[in-house]
Amino acid sequence: MDRLQAMTAFVRVVETGSFSSAARQIGVGQPAISKTIAQLEDRLQVRLLVRSTHGLTPTDAGVRFYERAKTAIQEADEAELEARGAGAGLSGRLRVCAATTFARLMMLPHLPKFMAAHPGLEVDVILDDRVIDLVSEGIDIALRMGDLADSSAVARRVTSGRRSVIATPAYLERHGVPATPADLAEHQAVIYTQLRNDWTFRKQGTEASVVVSGRARFSAAEGIRAAVLADMGLAVASDWMFWPELETGAVRRVLEDWELPDVGLWAVFPTGRLASAKARAFADFVEDVVNRGDGNR
Template identity: 75%
Template sequence: MDRLQAMAAYVRVVETGSFSAAARQIGVGQPAISKIVAQLEDRLQVRLLVRSTHGLTPTDAGLRFYERARTAIHEADEAELEARGAGAGLTGQLRVSAATTFARLLVVPHLPGFLARHPDLQIDIVLDDRLIDLVSEGVDVSLRMGQMSDSAAVARRLARGRRSVIATPAYFALAGMPTLPAQLAAHEAIVYSQLDNDWVFRKDGAEASVALRGRVRVSAAEGIRAAVLADMGLTINSDWMFAPELASGAVVRVLTDWALPPVDLWAVFPSGRLASAKARAFADFVETVLRQPPTALPPAGTA
């Protein structure tokens, strides 16, 4: 392993906090990572890491080396891309995290075109509805919806989506179609347990507050979709989560003259690290996908 690769390995060790986690991310054995760090310490004639009950901690010298090494790796990546030219493809591995349903419906079906433009790029997608630690998981860019609660995060808003009251025509045929937000209290709602289900509707300066209640609570968006498509009830959700079905008429919106709070999609990059060209290009790709009209989206089940 050359010097730049050794520096990259050391950076992963510091960011993950262990030799084993860094080895898993790089795809080598733990002894190889331990040997690389030992060789770096021999070359530099300084101790870079100390062991503690909390894992591996960089020394003062190790922390200074980490900062410089991280910058050098980023600059090397950018220099290589610039030398290849603006039209050249990206290379190496890109690790992305995203909510399962959003990625299945709106990202994965469009990946063939992105990968065709960058034949030397490999993408590792971590699908999880929960927020994960980007540094410890080795994630280059995460797609997150909602408000950004972490003020230290490096984030870029890619799109702002609409929220709607959504159900199947069959459900509304049985339960009736609400014409006022207050009428939602009489309906069976599929409740997303990870969200506050108290909603404020606005229309012409007026406000109406509604608390969704239902016998079915689901912890993942995929379950919300399954329950709604099984005619079990209505939901308040982003149009992104039902984009194929809204386009086909399999589900419909109601109370469309009332506005709900919009939902933002963010590209989040690991704090303390410059976003790589690969991560920025992927964020650009997702932003372009979401500019397409719903009729241009692939049908459900193609992902």
């Protein structure tokens, strides 16, 4: 039994709560994981896991072993990277989670360049607008926008982007161009249910708040894009979400003399772990893309 592989299997079981989930993440069969954990317990002569109604739970000894094993795995990864040298590239599997629209427009077009720089690296991209549990899903790095709901999250602010009121010329021609934030109350807004629909604008020290409303509501940014481009209403959105259309004039900003708070882009890492070299490198890659890309103008 390879000691490091056994520790990796145990850590995945603890973090996912099941043999089957750990097996899927590692890419082996469930019986192999069960056998590895049994061999590990036999070698250590201590019970590491117990079954409960909530799945597999570590014993007190299991918790202590988990913390040490997790650190050992991370340090082994870092040691290998150091030994190979920075120019040798990264290897293994990197699991990334990002909002669908942001990934499609800002990240995925540039991903081949990142992978070409690290030919030994495999990248799993999970596209989801929701905030998912990084530990249970085995995510190494998540890209999230806006305010972080969990203040204890291990996160790094990558950059910030402009947020604007956006609509198509056709919609504005039919319904008029709002001159003040208060005018938005008379318009159809395309509502993103993941965010609040009250907005505070600022202009030369003056604040104006408005609650927008509309008949169309969407749980994903792809729906917001499609509805706005179909002339269904205006939306408050990050420029990242519409930068190709802003470039071509297919959509336009309104109320440009009023400012909305910028939207932050965060690289979030699993709580309780050191960010791996792979995750840190990917955060650097995304930071470079958004800070020099068209979507951050």
